[in-house]
Amino acid sequence: xxxxxxxxxxxxxxxxxxxxxxxxxxxxxxxxxxxxxxxxxxxxxxxxxxxxxxxxxxxxxxxxxxxxxxxxxxxxxxxxxxxxxxxxxxxxxxxxxxxxxxxxxxxxxxxxxxxxxxxxxxxxxxxxxxxxxxxxxxxxxxxxxxxxxxxxxxxxxxxxxxxxxxxxxxxxxxxxxxxxxxxxxxxxxxxxxxxxxxxxxxxxxxxxxxxxxxxxxxxxxxxxxxxxxxxxxxxxxxxxxxxxxxxxxxxxxxxxxxxxxxxxxxxxxxxxxxxxxxxxxxxxxxxxxxxxxxxxxxxxxxxxxxxxxxxxxxxxxxxxxxxxxxxxxxxxxxxxxxxxxxxxxxxxxxxxxxxxxxxxxxxxxxxxxxxxxxxxxxxxxxxxxxxxxxxxxxxxxxxxxxxxxxxxxxxxxxxxxxxxxxxxxxxxxxxxxxxxxxxxxxxxxxxxxxxxxxxxxxxxxxxxxxxxxxxxxxxxxxxxxxxxxx
Ligand SMILES: Cc1cc2nc3c(=O)[nH]c(=O)nc-3n(C[C@H](O)[C@H](O)[C@H](O)COP(=O)(O)OP(=O)(O)OC[C@H]3O[C@@H](n4cnc5c(N)ncnc54)[C@H](O)[C@@H]3O)c2cc1C
Numbered sequence: 180x181x182x183x184x185x186x187x188x189x190x191x192x193x194x195x196x197x198x199x200x201x202x203x204x205x206x207x208x209x210x211x212x213x214x215x216x217x218x219x220x221x222x223x224x225x226x227x228x229x230x231x232x233x234x235x236x237x238x239x240x241x242x243x244x245x246x247x248x249x250x251x252x253x254x255x256x257x258x259x260x261x262x263x264x265x266x267x268x269x270x271x272x273x274x275x276x277x278x279x280x281x282x283x284x285x286x287x288x289x290x291x292x293x294x295x296x297x298x299x300x301x302x303x304x305x306x307x308x309x310x311x312x313x314x315x316x317x318x319x320x321x322x323x324x325x326x327x328x329x330x331x332x333x334x335x336x337x338x339x340x341x342x343x344x345x346x347x348x349x350x351x352x353x354x355x356x357x358x359x360x361x362x363x364x365x366x367x368x369x370x371x372x373x374x375x376x377x378x379x380x381x382x383x384x385x386x387x388x389x390x391x392x393x394x395x396x397x398x399x400x401x402x403x404x405x406x407x408x409x410x411x412x413x414x415x416x417x418x419x420x421x422x423x424x425x426x427x428x429x430x431x432x433x434x435x436x437x438x439x440x441x442x443x444x445x446x447x448x449x450x451x452x453x454x455x456x457x458x459x460x461x462x463x464x465x466x467x468x469x470x471x472x473x474x475x476x477x478x479x480x481x482x483x484x485x486x487x488x489x490x491x492x493x494x495x496x497x498x499x500x501x502x503x504x505x506x507x508x509x510x511x512x513x514x515x516x517x518x519x520x521x522x523x524x525x526x527x528x529x530x531x532x533x534x535x536x537x538x539x540x541x542x543x544x545x546x547x548x549x550x551x552x553x554x555x556x557x558x559x560x561x562x563x564x565x566x567x568x569x570x571x572x573x574x575x576x577x578x579x580x581x582x583x584x585x586x587x588x589x590x591x592x593x594x595x596x597x598x599x600x601x602x603x604x605x606x607x608x609x610x611x612x613x614x615x616x617x618x619x620x621x622x623x624x625x626x627x628x629x630x631x632x633x634x635x636x637x638x639x640x641x642x643x644x645x646x647x648x649x650x651x652x653x654x655x656x657x658x659x660x661x662x663x664x665x
Contacts, residue, residue, distance in 0.1 A: 203231020206353030212625030245563030274298030357536030388517030
């Protein structure tokens, strides 16, 4: 038997103004913006909580600010609006450090904004409830109903209510992987290699001893102090080179002295054996934390050749990443002072992808736009961070604009794409994919989706001025309202 034909059947239908697919980094903000603008909004999330990769992959949120110190210029906060409100709400319950500045510069970004991921789950869900968003947890977007370039509705699979149809006027794909766009027939590019990760939270760590060990071995590249378990002035972020950088340092040392780094008493004495094993696991030594005796996260990366198209490869990657976690834990316990009692305190429910489908939109942000610090007539957000800094950074005054066209899915009337899926150019994506950029995109998409639905026209026909006015009224920085200095 090669195929099975599913019998046609009628399923319950529900009506909304705006459908947001995916309650992650961008989707939460999009749903809040749409509901607050007055649209009946439904948010569909596959898991039992919101937050997505922002909770499961990364460490510090990059970035509300432009890069400053490294380029000898003043840094400014350019992302505000709902993204900032989420931080404020978290700070109020001890769920975020707020925006900190490094004591010792951490690599390239002197700013550090940490969140307590468990507190985020509750705070964000409460904000959605307050805004009147209908949330479908444990529900998967499974198909799209499209006629002549217009989305009429989505088919979802709810664990509890089974298959449902949600009709709406405007739709936002915030699934990270671009699922809804693919179902709707949008054009997209599949990157050939998907770097996936399952970042693990490590408990039982003596943060101070661990940090001292890195310092003693010349591999500490930055330290940030802030609130940890309610006490100010504690170590909350430690920068340390990635495995590749470590090997480069070792090679440089060898070239300069003719001796392997591990044999040089004054230099890096981290056992060579550990360094080799660490490199094999693609493991990092830097971490952030908001709690005593805890690291968030130990990142373990793996490349999947056919991430989206091979179920077998995905299953293999899930297992491999768990093997790597166990190996990494053994290494920490065996080699690093302060980690003798380390244990895996949490892992993500599923692997996190760094890059899913790249969905083609009316405009494709290119790295040259970012390097030139380019702005557009239809900017919906300002952003100033590049993950490839210091090699690459945002030009001009340190900001570039994300134009509205970059989130309008090509050839589809009423579908937005937001989050990590918007840029096809790899180096541009290394900027646009970052959490704070995703949140900023979400606010614009949610606002415009609601304005369009409420006025009964497709998003492209809403006067841009109406969107811009609403965004600035809702606290978004678009170059006129002077941002606060850090
Ligand atoms: C390992 C790793 C480390 C990172 N480190 C950092 C960092 O330190 N700082 C930083 O700023 N950025 C970091 N990033 C990048 C950043 O976290 C992501 O690019 C960003 O969070 C993506 O946001 P998003 O809204 O596009 O997707 P997500 O936040 O992943 O949201 C997608 C949501 O959609 C849901 N979903 C998916 N498919 C469906 C479906 N069919 N139906 C229903 N729901 C669905 C998912 O469950 C998820 O909740 C990191 C990424 C990774 C993978």
